[in-house]
Amino acid sequence: MSVENLAETFVELADTLVADFDPAEFMHLLADRCVSTLGVDAAGILLADHLGELQAVGASSDRARLLELFELQHRQGPCMECYLTGAPITVTGFTEPPQRWPEFSSAAVAAGFGAVHALPMRLREQTIGALNLFTVTENDLGETRVRVARAMAEVATIGLLQAQVISHRELLAGQLQHALQSRVLIEQAKGVLAERLQVDMSTAFQTLRQYSRNNRLHLGKVAEDVIDGTIDMTALTASRA
Structure with missing residues (x-):
């Protein structure tokens, strides 16, 4: 974890916090930056929607996303408990009994993960989600990396709340709901493209x-155009070069 990489991470996260804020892209940027900066193997983000229900809105890999969806479906696990309690939770190994969440532990091992560090996304007394860091090996991240991860979670939380959102909760609900709706469109578009281009989901x-x-377009808008069949496939595939 170099100083240069760390500086670039926070500059990029802060640069995203502009008027034309794209929550879906911001969540994926955060997950990717957790992997590259902290040296973890995968990262995922859970956010509460306007009804207070947790939703998986960003992940660095499909394995992490599916594991978080498993946790939400069974309504138990370290990431969900982190959100409910507002306190960090560390599981340094899934194979040693006794396990607090046996079903989640089995799913995590099946997904190829050995440990998870769940950090609350919170500002003062308000918790809006959880940032979850997965490693293949069974270990502890260490104090330095955990402190950096907490700072990244705090920056992300501020990005979602912002000053005007804190005073107008309706705007926050709208931003989060937009991120959740975009997530559905993105997953559908991934499936469409995977079939058309004969590539994997990643x-x-x-x-x-x-x-x-x-093209400076919101990720959700691009996904919608792919689903509708209105996007220029030549230009789209050229972006892979």
């Missing part, structure tokens, strides 16, 4: 994201 997503960045 490659399909990277194609969507690169086109979005190259």
